[in-house]
Amino acid sequence: MTPVSTSLAVILTFAVLAAIAAILLRDVLNAIIAFAAFSFGIAVAWILLAAPDVALTEAAVGAGITTVLFLVTIAKTVRPGGERLFERIAWRSVAIVAVLVGALLTTIRSLPAVGSSEAPVATSRITEYYLQNAYPETGVENVVTAVLAAYRGFDTLGEATVVIAAGLAVLLVLRQEAYV
Amino acid sequence: MSQSDPNRTYVESTIIMTTVRVVVPFVFTFGVFVMFHGAESAGGGFQGGVIVASAVLLLAFAFGIEPTRAWLEGPLAQLAIASGGGTFALIGLGALLSGGAFLEYPAYGFGTDGVKYGIELVELGIGAVVSGVLVSLFFSLSQGDFQSVGNGGGNGSNNGNGDGDAAGGERA
Incomplete structure (x- = not known):
């Protein structure tokens, strides 16, 4: 190892x-x-x-x-x-969880090894495109940020909107509680 | 078992207050750094916003939640949330107005510099949203219990034990 x-x-x-x-x-x-x-x-x-x-x-x-x-x-x-x-352990729940985990574990065999150069994520054309073009196109050295804010900027705007909406909803509910 | 002492959750500690006073400027600066520097190193608006919010939480633990809430009185957090989301959307719409697609940074016509600074502005906006939401969540959640005890009548206030321990966790 x-x-x-x-x-x-x-x-x-x-x-x-x-x-x-x-x-x-x-x-x-x-x-x-x-x-x-x-x-x-x-x-x-x-x-x-x-x-x-x-x-x-x-x-x-x-x-x-x-x-x-x-x-x-x-x-x-x-x-x-x-x-x-x-x-106290609820054995019935443990059994259900064990079945679920067992089912998920069967997929492990088909996963590529950690760091494998044969993994789909490493050989994918999209990955190659990002790695080659992210810096010349955006001037941003961190590819993760380039993908998040530029190539997938619309998704990130959606994410920020979800944070705003969820935050506002929770805050409204909590405030309601405070005045009951 | 259930003492209803309004101040039980806050114990003034010189050690914690001094430590926090020294540490908070660095935590805050680091949070803003992570926001700005997401383009060059690990990080970005989400992470930086959380770190900035944790600076406010540190202040709340050291100096008491109520004084910190009073210190941040006003719509500061709401303003951060709204302006952060607005910045992101406006940058997207500005590209649309300059003849490009929504959020197409090169449409501003500053080349890769424009893309980079656009991305950094967007990260700042995200950071403002995240820190605003987290700070107001924290203050809303701690409301009621930490300012006035027994809001819901006598039978619900049997929580002296749990509270004492929570405060102990904060003190440690």
């Missing part, structure tokens, strides 16, 4: 354990902390996979802001009583 795939295996194990902890922990505060740890692990995994743009988003949104918003929200809830640390 290469050093990168070893560290990737370590960090993904950490992320999966943190995710399981987030599900099983009974106290919501503990679950939120475990969830933040999960997001942090995924962010590091993105860095190892050479996707710093996604890593930055995952770290800032997943591990940062979401955790704070969760904390502010659970301050309004009641803590479960009792001394138990973990949630």
Whole structure:
């Protein structure tokens, strides 16, 4: 195994354990902390996979802001009583999840290896076009930004509109709540 | 178990206040840098906007949520949301007016420089939208519980325990 795939295996194990902890922990505060740890692990995994743009988003949104918003929200809830640390496991749900995960795992065999030069994304003509023309056409060195803001600018405008619309809707609902 | 002390969620700490006072300008600058510098390195409007919003959240944790809300009083966040979205749409429409397609930056006639600065303006707009939405979400979510206790009557206010722990998490 290469050093990168070893560290990737370590960090993904950490992320999966943190995710399981987030599900099983009974106290919501503990679950939120475990969830933040999960997001942090995924962010590091993105860095190892050479996707710093996604890593930055995952770290800032997943591990940062979401955790704070969760904390502010659970301050309004009641803590479960009792001394138990973990949630009781609902075996029927576990069975359903296991079937679903098993079905998804069957697709893994047909995925290209990490970093493979034969992967469709590496051999695609669109990828080649972006890599060759993004800088001469836009003067932007980060191809991800060139695609997001120039080639797919209309999609990004849609994304920004979704953020505005969702934000306004949630804010209106919350404000309504405050005046009840 | 359930003390209804209005100030229970905020404990003034010199250490945190001093740290935040030192750190916040750097966090804010880094956020704006990530917004602007998305063209040359990792980042962009979405990430930078979140980092700028987290600078405001740091201030809220150090100096209290209510004082920070009062300090940011007024339609500042709403203005950021509206102007950010407006900037993005206007840049698109401007290209349309200059004879190109919607969001076709070269239509402005500044060559690749025009494309680059157009992209950077768009990123700034996105950053304003994201930070505005996140800051107002945070203040709206923390409203009610942190300013007046027991809004919904006596039986709903049995949350002293959870709150104490949440505040503990913030303090740590």
